[in-house]
Amino acid sequence: MADPLTPDQVRKVALLSRLELSDEQITQRAEQLDAVLGYIERLGELDLAGVEPMAHPLDVTNRFDEDEPRDGLPTSALMKMAPDAHEPFIKVPKVLGDGGGA
Amino acid sequence: MTPPSPGQNATILAVELTDFSAIELRDAIRSGETSAADAARACLARIEEVDSGENGVNAFIQTFPERALEQAMKIDERVAKEGAETVGPLAGVPVAIKDNMCLAHGRTTCGSRMLENYESPFTATAVQRLIDAGAIVLGKTNLDEFAMGSSTEHSYFGPTRNPWDRSRVPGGSSGGSAAAVAARMAPLALGSDTGGSIRQPAGLTGVVGCKPTYGRVSRWGLVAFASSLDQIGPFGRTVSDVALALDVICGFDELDSTSVNTSAPACAQAVDAPINKLRVGVPKQARNEKNHPAVAEALERAIGVYQSLGAQIVDIDLPTIEYGIAAYYIIAPAEASSNLARFDGVRYGRRAEIGAHEDLISLYSRSRAEGFGEEVQRRIMLGTFALSSGYYDAYYTTALRARRLVKEDFDRVFATEGGGPGVDVVLSPSTPTPAFRIGEKADDPLAMYLEDYYTVTANLAGIAGVSVPAGLASMDDGVRAPVGVQLFSPPFSEERLMRAANMLESGLDWNDRRPPL
Numbered sequence: 001m002a003d004p005l006t007p008d009q010v011r012k013v014a015l016l017s018r019l020e021l022s023d024e025q026i027t028q029r030a031e032q033l034d035a036v037l038g039y040i041e042r043l044g045e046l047d048l049a050g051v052e053p054m055a056h057p058l059d060v061t062n063r064f065d066e067d068e069p070r071d072g073l074p075t076s077a078l079m080k081m082a083p084d085a086h087e088p089f090i091k092v093p094k095v096l097g098d099g100g101g102a
Numbered sequence: 103m104t105p106p107s108p109g110q111n112a113t114i115l116a117v118e119l120t121d122f123s124a125i126e127l128r129d130a131i132r133s134g135e136t137s138a139a140d141a142a143r144a145c146l147a148r149i150e151e152v153d154s155g156e157n158g159v160n161a162f163i164q165t166f167p168e169r170a171l172e173q174a175m176k177i178d179e180r181v182a183k184e185g186a187e188t189v190g191p192l193a194g195v196p197v198a199i200k201d202n203m204c205l206a207h208g209r210t211t212c213g214s215r216m217l218e219n220y221e222s223p224f225t226a227t228a229v230q231r232l233i234d235a236g237a238i239v240l241g242k243t244n245l246d247e248f249a250m251g252s253s254t255e256h257s258y259f260g261p262t263r264n265p266w267d268r269s270r271v272p273g274g275s276s277g278g279s280a281a282a283v284a285a286r287m288a289p290l291a292l293g294s295d296t297g298g299s300i301r302q303p304a305g306l307t308g309v310v311g312c313k314p315t316y317g318r319v320s321r322w323g324l325v326a327f328a329s330s331l332d333q334i335g336p337f338g339r340t341v342s343d344v345a346l347a348l349d350v351i352c353g354f355d356e357l358d359s360t361s362v363n364t365s366a367p368a369c370a371q372a373v374d375a376p377i378n379k380l381r382v383g384v385p386k387q388a389r390n391e392k393n394h395p396a397v398a399e400a401l402e403r404a405i406g407v408y409q410s411l412g413a414q415i416v417d418i419d420l421p422t423i424e425y426g427i428a429a430y431y432i433i434a435p436a437e438a439s440s441n442l443a444r445f446d447g448v449r450y451g452r453r454a455e456i457g458a459h460e461d462l463i464s465l466y467s468r469s470r471a472e473g474f475g476e477e478v479q480r481r482i483m484l485g486t487f488a489l490s491s492g493y494y495d496a497y498y499t500t501a502l503r504a505r506r507l508v509k510e511d512f513d514r515v516f517a518t519e520g521g522g523p524g525v526d527v528v529l530s531p532s533t534p535t536p537a538f539r540i541g542e543k544a545d546d547p548l549a550m551y552l553e554d555y556y557t558v559t560a561n562l563a564g565i566a567g568v569s570v571p572a573g574l575a576s577m578d579d580g581v582r583a584p585v586g587v588q589l590f591s592p593p594f595s596e597e598r599l600m601r602a603a604n605m606l607e608s609g610l611d612w613n614d615r616r617p618p619l
Contacts, residue, residue, distance in 0.1 A: 010483075017439065017486040018446070019479055020467035032480055033487065035548050040428045040497070043504050053502030054509060056330045056360075057316045057564020057593075063359050077223035083453035092448055093462050 005030045005037075119144035124195045124289040124343040128236075131177070131194035132186035138174035138194025142238050145196040146170065149240065149287045152265070152619055159619075160262050161272075161282040163201050164208050165241030170196065174238050191370070192350060193236035198282040198291040201242035202249050203229050203334070204323040212325050213247045213257035216451045216473030226323025227358070228292060228334045228351045235350045240288055243278030247475045248442065249299055249327045251275050252553035253543065256477040261540055264307060265617035267581040270537040273303030273553070276337070280307040283337045284617055290347055291337040296328050297430050298557025300335045301569035305532030305586025308571040308615065310344045310603070311337045313557075315593045316564035317362035320355030328437035329360070331430075331561040341570065341607045345369035345600040352596070362594075369600040376605050377598065380413040383515050383525030385420040388556070394535040396575030397585050401531050404572050404587045407609030408529070416523050418515045422508040426559040427551055429508065432488045432501035433562070439485030442478070445470060480547060509563040516592045527602045530556050532569040532586035536577065556588060566591050568603050571612045 007023075010030045014021045021029065075088060084091040119141050122130065130136045146167050153159050177194045186193075199205060202212045204222035211217045225233070233239065246256040254262040254277025262277040264270040265285035272281040276293025280303035283291050293300040295313035304311025312335045319334045326332060336347035349370050354363040388401060405415055447453040447469025454468035474482070488497035518524035534555055543550045560567040569586040577583055587606070591599040 013483050013487045013490065015467075016490060017479075017482045018443075018463070018466040018470050019474070019482065020464070020471040021479075029480065029483060032547055033484060036431055036484060036551070037487075037497075039548055039551075040432060040501075043425060043428050043500050046422075046425060046504055046507060048500065048503040048507070051503040051506050053499050054506035055502055057509070057562075058360060058362065060360070060362075065356065073223050081220065081223070081450035083447065083451065090448060093456060093460065093465050095462055 004034045120148045120286040122289060123340050124192065124338060125346060127289060128191065128193055128195050132181060132189065134181065138177040138238060139171060141194055142170045142174040142196050142240070145240055145288055148285075152285055153287060157268055158263070159265055159268065159281050159285050160260055161243055161278040161285065161287060162198070162241045163211055163213070163244050163259050163278070166208060166239060169207060170238050170240050177236055177238070190234065190236035191346060192232060192290075195237050195290060196240045196288050197232055197237045198240050198243045198279055198288040199229055200245055200276050200279050200291070200293045202245055202294060202325045203292060204325070205229055205239065205242065208242065210242070210325070211259070212249070213245045213259060214473065214475065214478070215258045216445050218258065218452065220450060222323075224323060227320035227355045229323065231351050231353070232292070232347075237290070243276070243282055243291060245278055246275035247478050248325065248438070249275040249294055249296055250438070250477050250481050252298070252302055252550050253538075253540075254278060254303070255540060255544060256475055258475060263540070264537045264583070265619050266308065266583050267537070269539055270581070270583065271306070271540055273306035273533070273537065275299040276311075277303045279337050280304055280309055280311065283307075283309045283339060285619060286616070289339065290343060292334055292351070293337055294324055294332055294334050295561065296331045297434060297561050298554035300337065301557045301567055301586070301588055302533050302553055304337060304569040305588070306537040306584060308584030308586070308612070308617070309337050309339055310341050310568065310570055310607070311335065312344050312348060312568040312599070313560060313566065314348060314352060314596055315566045317360055318352045318594070318596065320353075320358040320361045322355055322357040326441040328434040329441060330437060331434055333561070341600060341604040342370070342373050344568070345373040348596055348600070364594060367596040369597050372597045373600045373604045375601060376411060377526065377601050378412075380408065380527070380602060380605070381416055381525045382408050382413050382602075383416045383418040383523060383528045385418050385423060385528060385530060387420055387423040388530035390534065392534055393531060394575060394585070396536060396573065397531045397534060400572035400585045400587055401529070403610065404529060404606055407606055411605055411609060413605070416525050418523050418525060418528070420511050420515065420528070420559070422504070422511045423556070423559055425504050426508060426562060427555060429501040429504040429562060430554070430558045431484065431551055432497050433505060435481040435485030436488050436498055437485070439482045439489065442482055445473065447473070477547070505562045508559050512559070512563045512565055512590070512592070526591070526598060528590040530588050532556060532588040536575040536583035536585050560590055565593055566596055566599050568599055570603050570606050570610070572610055574615065
């Protein structure tokens, strides 16, 4: 059995997941993740040497469309979905710091 | 069932119309014995009666009564003016759509606070195919948030209740669609199945539910959970109805790059013909000591039906069933963590308030913490962890290798060459137990995950599966709850799957049973 996840490890996963969590939530998630990861350890019982990873059930590679223009959704329909927009822009908080030179 | 004559009392008519199968309804509408408008009214009245209120089933997140009636009247007009032949194979049949499929009408919420007010500008291909075939969309059904769950408790819009006993779950994640069909609010519904989300709720509510082969049904407009596993499929109260719906929704779609360009199945015309000398494989793993006694009984009953119909029962070994859940709970969350990255509070969905000096990461992280429920957050974190630097090989690559073994296991039992047992279908329970109580597994994610023990391998391998009602369990509180059995067949053999399921249905004599509601 692998070592249990530390709160710092779970905090890092939360950051990578872009989820703002309280300390209490971090503790609770650590326990729940440990339980699932513990169950997953049974995969170690399988002889997987030389087995090719299978990411997809179909033996297909990318299928490309003909390079022909066609109508997409109108910009106004897409802008309508954005929670904070000023057409034709979507508002975001400041991305560059002071002196970012934009 | 004989369709009622048009002159009959309207209430009796309404009550009976909700009992019609999709095919019976379609035929009655085409022949003029009833109308699409009356069918829609009957279903809407039934929804009104059993779905809302404190102890209602809560199968629907939203309904479209006016639009449904409008569309139904258009079908009636066409039947009157242009004749019955001009309307499609689902003319006037009311349908319910799981709310993770886009419809350019109303909201598409995915059962999430994140998309509480989201309106899709387009309609999913599978839904459009139903509409083009004449179906009337009654509304959007409840689900575990973003289809992650096995009970339909993890919805921002509250849990769906099992029509057989409203203190129990209907299964999930397509619990709303399953419950709507079981409770006779609609004869047909669409669900999506990533690890069992059609077949498990079908089993727990006593209806038929099919997950087609991966690549059969376009995923265009299905909000992605795990793209290499997700597949849309139908629920119905009879195998024939599910076969017909399959014919309508299956087929190539250039808008989905994983849609397979192969000839569409013709299940509806094939379904009634039994398969001569059918070879039914029963994995020894299906006779698990953890099965509820009623589940074990249902499996043996199904075996008995096949034997009485001249089928050959073949004992087989599918050792990777034991590892399906473990592989799945790396692969599905890994794909989900990537797919759900699009919900960032910027382009669509919920956007959190942040302070003037906070940055973009704060906007993302707070929007997502507010918008996603606990189970979705858990899976995003699990997937992010499995894909993170230093753990990728140990978890994700290992799970992908195990997935290959699952597929090879099925290839081996379906094969005749190389001394393979050459079975036509594989038979197992749909779930280890009948429906559990609401709240019973809420604090134990792993126990909830094991609900998909029998279903998940079909998604990993990409094969077709169907759950068929197989009996009623007497629970210790005196409640009777349905149990289902499941059939698997090789990729792109839906016709065989439906014929084998129909044989089972005819021998199990289930169709007259209805939930007490």
